Amino acid sequence: METSFALIGKGYVIVAADTTSARSIVKMKNDEDKIKTVSPHLLMAYSGEPGDTVQFAEYIERNLRLYQIRNIYPLRPSAAASWIRRSLAESLRSRNPYSVNLLVGGYDTSSHEPKLYWIDYLGTVSEVPFAAHGYGAYFGLSLLDRYHDPEAPLEEGLATLKRCIEEVSKRLVVSPEKYKVKVVDKDGVREVEL
Amino acid sequence: MARRYDSRTTIFSPEGRLYQIEYAMEAISHAGTVLGVLAKDGVVLAAEKKVTGKLLDLSGVKEGGYGGSGEKIFLLNSNVIGGVAGLTADANSLVNYARSAAQRHLLAYNEDMPVELLAQKLCDLKQGYTQFGGLRPFGVSILYAGHDPHYQFQLYHSDPSGNYSGWKATCIGANNGTAQSLLKQEYKDDIVVKDAIGLVLRTMSKTMDSTTLSSEKLEFAVLTLDEETKTPKAKVYRPSEIDALLQSEGLIKKDEDAEMRST
Numbered sequence: 001m002e003t004s005f006a007l008i009g010k011g012y013v014i015v016a017a018d019t020t021s022a023r024s025i026v027k028m029k030n031d032e033d034k035i036k037t038v039s040p041h042l043l044m045a046y047s048g049e050p051g052d053t054v055q056f057a058e059y060i061e062r063n064l065r066l067y068q069i070r071n072i073y074p075l076r077p078s079a080a081a082s083w084i085r086r087s088l089a090e091s092l093r094s095r096n097p098y099s100v101n102l103l104v105g106g107y108d109t110s111s112h113e114p115k116l117y118w119i120d121y122l123g124t125v126s127e128v129p130f131a132a133h134g135y136g137a138y139f140g141l142s143l144l145d146r147y148h149d150p151e152a153p154l155e156e157g158l159a160t161l162k163r164c165i166e167e168v169s170k171r172l173v174v175s176p177e178k179y180k181v182k183v184v185d186k187d188g189v190r191e192v193e194l
Numbered sequence: 195m196a197r198r199y200d201s202r203t204t205i206f207s208p209e210g211r212l213y214q215i216e217y218a219m220e221a222i223s224h225a226g227t228v229l230g231v232l233a234k235d236g237v238v239l240a241a242e243k244k245v246t247g248k249l250l251d252l253s254g255v256k257e258g259g260y261g262g263s264g265e266k267i268f269l270l271n272s273n274v275i276g277g278v279a280g281l282t283a284d285a286n287s288l289v290n291y292a293r294s295a296a297q298r299h300l301l302a303y304n305e306d307m308p309v310e311l312l313a314q315k316l317c318d319l320k321q322g323y324t325q326f327g328g329l330r331p332f333g334v335s336i337l338y339a340g341h342d343p344h345y346q347f348q349l350y351h352s353d354p355s356g357n358y359s360g361w362k363a364t365c366i367g368a369n370n371g372t373a374q375s376l377l378k379q380e381y382k383d384d385i386v387v388k389d390a391i392g393l394v395l396r397t398m399s400k401t402m403d404s405t406t407l408s409s410e411k412l413e414f415a416v417l418t419l420d421e422e423t424k425t426p427k428a429k430v431y432r433p434s435e436i437d438a439l440l441q442s443e444g445l446i447k448k449d450e451d452a453e454m455r456s457t
Binding site: 080 | 302303
C-alpha cells in the first residue's frame with residue numbers, strides 16, 4: 001500500500017514515495033511519480049484518493065508558480081506549507097473535499113535551512129525532522145526515531161531511508177516494490193537512486 | 195487649452211502627459227517632509243508634522259497608541275513602518291488598505307508580508323486610480339521602511355502614479371531636493387543605525403522651515419532587529435522620547451529661560 005517517507009539532514013531534505021498506482025486490489029502501474037517539484041527548492045510527495053492527489057498537486061503546483069511569476073521570489077517553504085494547509089482546510093469544509101496527504105520538503109534559500117512539513121487531509125500541518133505517510137509509517141517511524149540524525153551527510157540520510165524501506169518490504173503484507181527518491185538542497189531538486 | 199485635459203485623470207494631453215498625476219505630485223512637494231535612511235542594521239524614518247498649535251489636543255498622543263501622533267508615521271505591519279506625505283485623509287485610507295493587505299498575507303501564508311510585495315500592492319491600487327472612471331488619484335507618496343528574510347532591511351518609495359523604487363536614503367515632501375543632495379553627500383554604504391539617526395535628524399533640521407527641532411514638529415521611527423528573537427522590531431517614538439533623542443544628539447533648542455538668566 002502507499003507509503004512515503006521524508007527526512008532532513010545537513011542542508012538537505014530527502015523525500016521518497018513508492019511508485020505503485022493501484023486500483024482496488026490490482027496494481028495498474030509501478031512507475032508512477034508521486035513527488036512533484038512545486039518550486040525550484042520545494043518538493044511535495046502526495047498520497048491518498050487517486051484522482052484527488054493529482055488534481056490537488058497540480059492545483060498547488062500552478063498556484064505556487066503563479067505566485068513566483070507575480071512576485072519575483074518564490075514562496076518560502078514555511079509560507080508554502082501554510083498556504084497548502086489552508087487550501088486543504090478550506091477544501092475539507094466544502095461539499096467535495098480533497099482526500100490527500102502530503103509531505104512538503106524544501107530548502108529555504110533566505111535562511112539557508114532545510115525544512116520539512118507533514119500535512120494530512122484534515123488540514124493538519126506540523127514541522128518535523130522526519131515524516132511518513134501510509135502503512136509504511138508504522139514501520140518506518142520507529143526506525144527514524146532511532147537512526148535519524150539532522151546533521152547527517154547525504155549518504156547517511158539515504159542509508160537511514162534505505163533501512164525504513166527495507167523494513168517495510170520485510171514486514172508489510174502489501175509492501176510496494178519500488179520507490180522514487182528525490183533530494184532538495186541549496187542547488188535545487190534532483191532525483192537519486194538508492 | 196490645457197484645461198481640456200486637466201480635469202480628468204484618464205485622459206492624456208496632446209503632449210502625452212497626465213496632468214492630474216502631475217498636480218498630485220506637486221501637492222506632495224508642498225507637504226511635510228518625510229525622510230528615510232537605510233542602514234546596515236536598521237532603517238530610520240523621520241517626518242515633519244504640519245498640524246500643530248498650542249490649542250491642539252495631543253493628550254492621546256502622549257499616552258495611548260503605539261507612538262507617533264497618527265499624522266505622518268504609521269505602523270503598517272510588525273515588519274513595516276510607513277511614512278506618508280500628502281493629503282492626510284488619502285493617506286489614512288491607504289494605510290488602512292496596507293494594514294488589511296498585510297494581515298491577509300499573514301493569514302494566507304503565516305509569514306509577515308515581504309516589504310516589496312506590500313509596496314507593490316499599494317502601487318497597484320494607486321495606479322488603478324490613474325486610469326479608471328474619472329477618479330482623482332491618491333495625493334500621497336509613501337516611504338516604506340521594512341525588513342523581510344528575502345532582502346533584509348529595505349526602504350521603498352511610492353508616488354501617486356503607482357511607481358515605486360528602492361532607496362538607500364531618500365526624502366519626499368517639501369524641500370526634498372535639498373534633503374536629497376544633503377543625503378547624497380553624507381550617506382555612507384556601511385552606515386549603522388546610530389549614525390543614521392544622527393544623519394536623519396541633522397538633515398531634517400536643515401530642511402525644515404522652523405529653525406528648531408522639537409517633538410511638536412517631528413515624528414520619528416526606527417526599525418531594527420530584536421537581538422534575542424531576530425525578528426523585526428519597529429519603534430515609533432513618543433513625543434517625550436523624541437525630545438530625549440534630540441537632546442542626546444544635541445539638536446534641541448536651548449532652554450531660553452536659562453539663557454536669559456545667564457545674560
